[in-house]
Amino acid sequence: MSSHTLSVKRLTAPEIRARKGKTPLVCLTAYTTPVAEILDEACDILLVGDSLGMVVHGLPSTIGVTMEMMILHGQAVMRGAKKAFVVIDMPFGSYESSPEQAFQNAVRLLKETGAQAVKVESGPTVHETIAYLTQRGIPVMGHVGLRPQAVNVDGGFKAKGRTAKERDIALQEARDSAQAGAFAIVVEGVAADLAGIITAEVDVPTIGIGASSQCDGQILVTDDMLGLFDWSPKFVRRYASLREQIREAALSYARDVASRDFPAQQETYFTK
Incomplete structure (x- = not known):
């Protein structure tokens, strides 16, 4: 039997969607090949998040993240992930x-990285973009609640859903x-009751980050978790x-x- 026959089958978008209301989805962020390789065993979804701007590059927010940065890290993650479904953020x-x-930028991200889906943050017209992309063969993950790319509008990283208006919008x-x-x-940064309502109202899995255990899955920034x-x-x-430890x-x-004391004899080469 060839090694190709024994290869692990990567999860797909329909399989992720079918997990609605079932065993919670395990998700983490990944930005590099070795970390993706380590996380792959435990995760259903790996997100190449634009959080890499802050986590890896030391930027104050995700606003400065570019397409080139997302592509570079997306390629790295795809070299390490074999089983997990890989999603890549569309940058601001x-x-x-x-x-x-x-569509043009999503095609570029998927073609140049090999990732399986893109993620977009919510907004008044984003559902139109989601429909446009999915109708053209691009799987899309949504993102509601706290929107890191809206940090300048919101005046910081603030939890959402605390007012009636914010709840209705989310x-x-x-x-x-x-x-x-x-x-x-x-679903990011919302109260538990709102997360529960959103999860009950939509027919696709919700993945919480600061949104309680009522969601259909959870995600964290790996570097925070570690x-x-x-x-x-x-x-x-x-x-x-x-x-x-580092x-x-x-x-x-x-x-x-x-x-x-370093290097010692066992770490040193000698002439034969």
Whole structure:
């Protein structure tokens, strides 16, 4: 039997959509090949999020992320992921002006990375873009609630759904996204009751981030979950403390170099 026959089958958009109301979807962000390879075993979905602008490149928000950055990291993730369904964020400015602009950029993202779907943040006309893309063969994941790309309009990263108007907007945008053809919807930074209502109202899986366990799945920024930053949002549970472990490893290395304990004999080449 050839190695191709034994290869793992990658999850598909219809399979993700079919998980509505069933075993919760496990999702994390990925930006590099080795991390994608590690996460692939545990995850149903890997998101190449535009959060990479802040997490990897140290930008103050996601606004400065470019198509070229998304493509570079998308290619890296696809080299490491074998099983998980890979979604790539459309960066700010790449889809808002028209459905035609969105289609051209989505095609480029999928062609140049090999990712299986794109994600767009919600807005008054985004459902029209979702419909335009899905009708042309591009799977789309929606995103309602807190919108990182709207940080300048909102005045910061603020939770949504605390007023009646915000609740109505988030719910309607979720409905519109599902009706337009989105196969799943990220619900970010909303109260538990609103997350429950959205999940009950739409017929596609909801993936929560700061939106309670009532959603059909969960996603976190991997670097937050691994404890690589001093601060993380309220909704993050730290499953590791890698920042401190990396710091201690670097200090141990520095001590060994300074004392000439590294490299030792077993780490040194000798003439035969």
